[in-house]
Amino acid sequence: MGRIGCEVDGVLDDSKFSQPIPWVGLYIVAASLACLIGMATDTILGICNRKFWFPCKYFSLNATSLTLIGVAVKLSVDLNTSMPRHHEQLAKLSSSALICTIMANSMPSLGAMETKDMFMNLMALAILVITVIVNICMQLGTGVIYIFWREHILLMFLMLIILLLMVSSALTVPTTKQYLEYKYSKKYEMAVKKCMAQTEGTVTQRGKHKLTIFWMMAHTCSPQFVVGRSPTCIASGAFCLLSAMILAEAMLLSYLTPFSFRFCKGESDYKWSTILILVTQNAAVGVGTIAPALRWFIAIKFCCPKVRKQSSHKEQFRVEPYWIESLLEMKHCPLNLRIPNRHRRKLAHDAKFLSLSFCIRVQMAIVLISKVTRIISIFLVSSVLACWDHCKILKPRFKNCGSNISSGTESQSGSKQDLRDFVLHLEGEEELVEVMLRENHDATNHWIKVGEKRKPKHLVQLLEKSSVSQGFKGVGAFDCDKVPSLHPEEPSNIWSLPLVTLTAIAVALPNITKDSVKHLLDTVHEGLAYADLVENTLDKEGDLMKVRQAAQIVWLGIDLYHKWFGLDFSKMSEKSPEETLQKLADTAKANYEKYKMKNINVCLKAKPSAWPVKVLAANSMYRISNTILLNWKSKYELGGEALFEELTLVIADILGSCLVNLLHVLSVKCLTTAIEEREESVRHAGYIFGKTKKIMEILDKRELPNLAQTGAMKIDDWRSMHRQNSIDFPFSPCSPENNTETTSSESRTETTSSESSDLCQIIMDPS
Known part of the structure; x- marks a missing residue:
């Protein structure tokens, strides 16, 4: 009798090696489903809370999500398992599209991480993406992927672009955090002085106004919001939408015009599980594309009227200093390495100087590409948005309610003007002040009303x-x-x-x-x-x-x-x-x-x-x-x-x-x-x-x-x-028991009263 794994004559018996592979396919389905649920939850919460920059709460870039991604894209890195039929080739393609979707979805989460954790997670993601790209190239060469090769090349290119956009965004996070933290402390002092000067109204009215100011400051300097409204994150939404369109195009062509393709006969070792993988990953790509696409579309909708009015686009293509500030600091800092020879130290320093100069140029190029993508997107959808605006104007109910809307706007203009000074923004984001003011003006009222329903x-x-x-x-x-x-x-x-x-x-x-x-x-x-x-x-x-x-x-x-x-x-x-x-x-x-x-x-x-x-x-x-x-x-x-x-x-x-x-x-x-x-x-x-x-x-x-x-x-x-x-x-x-100490008590009370007037700032100024 032969040993386990061998035949009687000692030859290796590999007939059973492929039997557990369908269950591996179910493992891929489970990981893809987990990614789908995480992205769907963040999308639903963003819509319900009217946070259309979609912060990452349940699906962010961390060790858990990186592990799930590694499992979900196993088909893309499988070098030697044959995929003869059309749905198996599509499953390979859907794994590549899923990576693009996940990266675009998780980009705002970079702002919520500590600097060290952020770069460690980015490094792990970069290794995974590069591994996937290399393995897909090998499969294109060996014939494991024998169709949809154009789509695979485009998706690999988009993977690389979105990865570079994430790295570019990460380089600005430490700088913007420091700047906004400093700006918040200054605005906080100004808010405290303003609230102290306000004597009209009840305590609750003054407290509500105070919290509204604090909310506007805290929300507009939220690191996830800062990353989510950046040009790089908006551009990633456009590229994510493009990757989903490439997958949809391949799906439609393969099912609607099967005669235009020549698929191989046979069966994959994954068997029936490839259909489940294809369905789950297509659903994940579809749901996951909603948040990045909405980020992109809302930014385009807002920027479109402003671009039409501008005669020159020089401001649109300016790279603000905070994009390259961290790289400039590294460029001019001395090396910590102690090299004995002076000539070698000079060579090492020059090499560092040249490499970081190159990185600065690449960073500037990425920012420019992001802004160009935004401009191109504006011109592509401007006609659609113009038609939409005209349709809204032609609606009778808008005509009838025009006077009421204007009067309501006038009544709120004073309070909005008060909050304008407390909208924290970066250089180049001046045009976003009105949007952030309009979209978040009533957020405090919402949470106060939610709390009122649950009063003790x-x-x-x-x-x-x-x-x-x-x-x-x-x-x-x-x-x-x-x-x-x-x-x-x-x-x-x-x-x-x-x-x-x-x-x-x-x-x-x-x-x-x-x-x-x-x-x-x-x-x-x-x-x-x-x-x-x-x-x-x-x-x-x-x-x-x-x-x-x-x-x-x-x-x-x-x-x-x-x-x-x-x-x-x-x-x-x-x-x-x-x-x-x-x-x-x-x-x-x-x-x-x-x-x-x-x-x-x-x-x-x-x-x-x-x-x-x-x-x-x-x-x-x-x-x-x-x-x-x-x-x-x-x-x-x-x-x-x-x-x-x-x-x-x-x-x-x-x-x-x-x-x-x-x-x-x-x-x-x-x-x-x-x-x-x-x-x-x-x-x-x-x-x-x-x-x-x-x-x-x-x-x-x-x-x-x-x-x-x-x-x-x-x-x-x-x-x-x-x-x-x-x-x-x-x-x-x-x-x-008697009133012998009444006089001294009264004097002490007067002293307490006089001292309290000097301490009246303690409520308003906790610092």
């Missing part, structure tokens, strides 16, 4: 009951200095930890209905999302990270299990609120000592805010429970339901004082994020603004203390203010 209803209801008119007096009631400390130093307070601790106490109280508990938990759940946003933004150095983690862990136990570190509220046997509070205080103290002894070295060396999370949570529960107990009998006793209501009001006041900082936080988000993420950050800020618009209106309609107007960053600032005033809460023993 429970939180709004709670804040309407809060003591806003009394300066959020509950903020100073939850913790009293008369409570004996467990440690000489106390950790800094944040909004979320006392918030969840008070919620835990409220849930633990006896004789409270399930509906009341559920409503409170839903409200705190909504409020914590914004408290976390405020704390994460304002705690720039991360000093309070442990305190925030403690709050998150406490809330997880309360929300999901109605427990506080293993203490099950549903199994507590206490009959009165006083007993419940005492048990919570005793449990917190015992846990504090236990956790502290386990982490004694950490607690001794670290500052209080860096204690372990369980120590911080236990300390908070101990102080708040004892604050309520301290004055329990000295004033009057409350039943469980009454105390629950009082705790709810304190929770409302803490949330209200925290949310005073929302506008400031949203402003910070518009500046501090990286340029690649800034557009998404500003969009999210607009969405959050819409969700919290009702909350801001509630706060704006009521008289707030001076501290609120300055945008207090810490809850301890509010507590310091309330120590000077009487706090009329049943469980607050910290209020003065």
Whole structure:
């Protein structure tokens, strides 16, 4: 009996080698389908969001997409598998067209990458494209590809052109990012000063105008948008459309006029899978061509009237400095290589100088080719666009609505003029300012309206009951200095930890209905999302990270299990609120000592805010429970339901004082994020603004203390203010028992008021 793979006489048996190849074809189909889904998703999102430059979110140039491309184009690099029939030859051609489509689709994603990653991914793509071109040339020579050779040559040429366009675009990305980042910071300062000078309108109206300015700046300097509107990216759309037309021409000719071709007889080793490959890849090319073609067409539609009006096209063929700036820097920088011989160093430097001079000329040529392509495209479709414009003018509804449109335009001209100064553009893009202004003027309104539909209803209801008119007096009631400390130093307070601790106490109280508990938990759940946003933004150095983690862990136990570190509220046997509070205080103290002894070295060396999370949570529960107990009998006793209501009001006041900082936080988000993420950050800020618009209106309609107007960053600032005033809460023993300090309190209040006027810029100027 012969060995596996060999016959009895020892001769190699290769009859089974081709049996798994149809399953390899299915693998190609799966990779092509993944590319199709990714490109289709980006196209649909671009159309739905009216981003007709089609940013790459789900299908960008990265390791995953490069792997998928390598699998999807396997037929193009298969050198020795025969493809005799017409649909198999077409499958070879569709693989080549698919590469052109994928490259044109993924070009905007170059702007979203770090410089190193971008050039590494481009190098991998270049190796793949060159490999495909070399292998197709071999197949043309050996006869594996024996028909559609003209189409293959054209597609190889288009592959190379689109690759060069991608490299050309990549060379400008670092330069344009630096320039636009600098320009954004300057425009941001100007926007802050302008918003500070604006005193008319409500807080929400001013905040909306502010976010509109930030959106215009963030969107127009988005790296993907900058690449997407560049001449090279627009030209790639034209070449991508041309590659799809070449594939369509071959498909139509082969099926409609089969008599004009002579195909071979026989069957490929891929068998039935080649039909699936052809169908999938044709669909991928068709869907993938939509985004690049629309980029090209919209640019042509906009540029067409301007080109008609210009008598000279010199400006159209000018190469702006940012296209070659990075190459010029490399050209004039010295070599880092240490070559011993002076003559050899001179030769190496001259070689570098000449090679980069050549690259600069090539770069300029590519930019000129892109601009020539745009001009040619304009003249090709100008007559079609002219007919379209005349047809629109002849429509009666446009005649009837002409006056309304003009009046609406006049009403918006002032606001658009205000935003013109905040459209960030590169040299040579002056003509795009009007388009970017017109297309993105109402984007902020859209996201605000989306947010308004999802406003936190429970939180709004709670804040309407809060003591806003009394300066959020509950903020100073939850913790009293008369409570004996467990440690000489106390950790800094944040909004979320006392918030969840008070919620835990409220849930633990006896004789409270399930509906009341559920409503409170839903409200705190909504409020914590914004408290976390405020704390994460304002705690720039991360000093309070442990305190925030403690709050998150406490809330997880309360929300999901109605427990506080293993203490099950549903199994507590206490009959009165006083007993419940005492048990919570005793449990917190015992846990504090236990956790502290386990982490004694950490607690001794670290500052209080860096204690372990369980120590911080236990300390908070101990102080708040004892604050309520301290004055329990000295004033009057409350039943469980009454105390629950009082705790709810304190929770409302803490949330209200925290949310005073929302506008400031949203402003910070518009500046501090990286340029690649800034557009998404500003969009999210607009969405959050819409969700919290009702909350801001509630706060704006009521008289707030001076501290609120300055945008207090810490809850301890509010507590310091309330120590000077009487706090009329049943469980607050910290209020003065007499008025002997009224005069000093008033003087301190006046001092605080005068100081607050000097700090009024803090909301508008987070930097």
